[in-house]
Amino acid sequence: MLKEKTCFVVMAIGDQEYNGKAITAQDLKSKYDDLIKEAILKASPEISVVRADDISLPGSISSDILTHLMHADYVIADVTYPNPNVYYELGLRHASRPGTIIIRDSSGPKVPFDISHLRHFEYENTATGLKSLASNLKAYFDLSVKNPGRPDNQFLELAKLTKYEFPNYIDEPEEDPVITAIMSLITNPDTAGLLVKAGSGQEVNQAEMLSAIFQNPTVGQNLLKAMLATGHLDQGEIFGKQSQKGLPSRNRPSTSQKRRR
Incomplete structure (x- = not known):
């Protein structure tokens, strides 16, 4: 057709x-x-x-x-x-x-x-x-x-x-997600400051770093993409597993079942 x-x-x-x-x-x-x-x-x-x-x-x-x-x-x-x-x-x-x-x-x-x-x-x-x-x-x-x-x-x-060569966006290689994530971290003032602090031997609080990362959605998104691409994070860990709290009541273990276990 x-x-x-x-x-x-x-x-x-x-x-x-x-x-x-x-x-x-x-x-x-x-x-x-x-x-x-x-x-x-x-x-x-x-x-x-x-x-x-x-x-x-x-x-x-x-x-x-x-x-x-x-x-x-x-x-x-x-x-x-x-x-x-x-x-x-x-x-x-x-x-x-x-x-x-x-x-x-x-x-x-x-x-x-x-x-x-x-x-x-x-x-x-x-x-x-x-x-x-x-x-x-x-x-x-x-x-x-x-x-x-x-x-x-x-x-x-x-x-x-003149045989002018137009930009070819179709064959343009995709950016390496790891490099993109690193660039996001070092160009964001909040995370860059913490990285410099860690590089100088000072202790950086993990919660503080995570807070700085996810205050900027782009930085957080790029980091998650890099972790997924390198296997440091499994999509199943995020979406595939239901917590006990989220199970339907008929599938959730009863109190007596928990005791027998």
Whole structure:
């Protein structure tokens, strides 16, 4: 079964204003639902289309947006209104991967000089405009299927020409949990002070050290990970064994049973 293609739409979402003219968030939402999204689905009926305010996953909306910019098969950026968020997200996508389409309403303000040279499709907010936009999008989708990975913006073209090496986070080795734990201990002022004290031959109270460690959740977490990784702590010791107090009453030894033992 083929993986479902995804398309993330970048556009102004909140109320906008240019040349004294106000465009409400509802106007933009209607344009997205009735024109842009419809055109995308006409061009590729099986594609999954999402806009920032469609994202319902819990967590930071910014993280969701970045994830879609990095991983969506296609990003369609509507640059009709001069919006810094749209320009920023367009730049991030251009630097991430190909599969980016720029569109704008032909009745909107003039495109800023810095992006005016970028290829884009103009559309009209009419039935004919929807049909024309769908046709242009389909042509782009078909071309990208035939030429997967082909640079579609100046940044990626230059990166390919100069053989620019992007960071490879997939093959990045995992940090040694022991080293991470040690660094946490020596960079935390409370635990570092106690370590210096112990190193100079002074007696350090164990309870004081444990208190200093677990006052900082990160230090405590890193230490536990290191102990688990090196076998100094067994997960069964933490989660697998029930105390007598926690046993159900029918399994808990009675007073008479304890005496017989």
